[in-house]
Amino acid sequence: MAEEKLEQEAAVQKMEDIALTPQDFEVVGINLAEGQTVSRPSVSYWQDAWRRLKKNKTAMLGIFIILIVCIMAIVGPFMVPYTYNGNDLMHINQSPDGEHWFGTDQLGRDIWARVWQGSRVSLAIGVLVALLQCSIGVIIGGISGMLGGKIDMFIMRVVDILNSIPYLIFVILIMVVVGTGIFPLVLAFVITGWLSMARLVRGQILQLREQEYVLAATTLGASKTRLLLRHMIPNIISILIVQLTMAIPSAIFSEAFLSFIGLGIQPPMTSLGQLSRTGSEMMKVYPYQLIIPSIVISLTMLSLNLLGDGLRDALDPRMRQ
């Protein structure tokens, strides 16, 4: 200890011996403007996310498959001279060949036309349901999180109660009241599906409310509507997009499931689930009638899920490099 102290004092003494005078120094000055240039090109958030998404091979594969399915759902039925509901009792249960690319079913309807017509219905239901769920969820979750207090409490208890009722009960009730078809199906899915979305949005809003940039906007006099529309929703939009991509396959699957058990789309209108149901009746003799629609369902769901995962990684700000 004592030695150390001596050493220190010696060092201080030495520094004083060197004895620099003010003449030894020269004012160099500082050019502030020089330090304020940003050389990197400006990249917006979405450009950056797209760049990251492009690097993700599985997500790009997902996009590719979805595009193919979508294009086929649009043009597929027009590629053959048959309609999805025109039956030809002379050619029933034909195996896939040059005339009927995917074969025909037990009523002699062309399965190619039916599969793509079915994809059309399934995709339309999926997208519509997901969009409606998201919009209702954002509106109600946003109001709940933004206003807080008693209103928040009330809305969240209503959500809890609705959430405790199994969705099949809703579906059956709506079927009984409104009848079957696309519209009641969408209605049933939306009524049950917005709940989790509203919860998610509310949670995010509560988090964002404490963020300094939201406080800064508040001190600038921004109204609650402005805070919600200009600051909060743009900042949770990435989460919403991921949720939306995940909600589409789950709606498609629910529709397929309900149609499969006979609660959904009724023939002669068709959907992928309805096709699987008809196919399953002939599963042992004509397996292609089940396999083809099943593959289309699986591919659609898989690719949407892959895309959803890729989007989550690409849009996550923590992944930013």
Add this chain to the structure above:
Amino acid sequence: MDERKALIEVKNLKKHFKVGKNAILKAVDGLNFIIREGETLGMVGESGCGKSTAGRTIIRLYDATEGEVLFDGKNIQNFDKKQAKEYTKDAQMIFQDPYASLDPRMTVGDIIGEGLDIHGLAKGKERQEKIYDVLETVGLNKEHASRFPHEFSGGQRQRIGIARSLVINPRFIVCDEPISALDVSIQAQVVNLLIKLQRDFNLTYLFIAHDLSMVKHISDRVAVMYLGAIVELASSGDLYLEPMHPYTKALLSSIPIPDPKLEREKIRIRLEGDVPSPINPKPGCKFQDRCAYAKDICREVTPELKEVAKEHFVACHLMD
């Protein structure tokens, strides 16, 4: 001594948070001070002593539990919607964390222009001009307006934050630890910018910080806070030369001196224990448990802030 009129008058301001069934967190518990037009009041104290809560209550981010804040003689708690919006134009805030205080989805131009949009101060080309002007005032240039916050360094972001509050010509700015997240070299730049802006635009600052030497540099007067109350308030010269409250003395003795010889000889007052919890505090002086001179009266009666010397206020029974 100072004849300038008071812009902000804080009278017995209290802000309590309910944290449990019977627990009340007294973040701010009876503040009294004034800020004169064009002056800087520094506010120091350790983490959790209620500095930021006080600043946010004065700016109306929080509603006060008790007491009043007068801005230009008008009680800000009684403002109606229109007056409240008017107040947001006069009173602004600069935030602590330059990384969290700018909306990551907006361009710098839109961030700065938001105040103009909300108050309808400028549109179109005029708005653009104002944004460019204020960017240059804070030492950035107009190409920066189209960029996003993540492209800037901490110091630059803090300048953007300053520009945002400056563009609507406020009279009063609460600086909530604007430099504590920055490098020392950048701290000086930002503080000097704040001083320059104060001179140019006759701004009034409430400067909240825990860096004592920086507060001394920028403030006309300094208030020392401990556990939600002011223990000492004096001009920065007086406070640093003759601190009177035992807590202020301990706090000032912790400033390192940039001279190894003096630093080694300096006697540091070390405080025992930790800051007590602000939840359900016990009666008497808040500093009683850590004070070497605590008497019986300190445990019973909460000391009032009294003028001990000219313009030098202390809340301590030892001064009686």
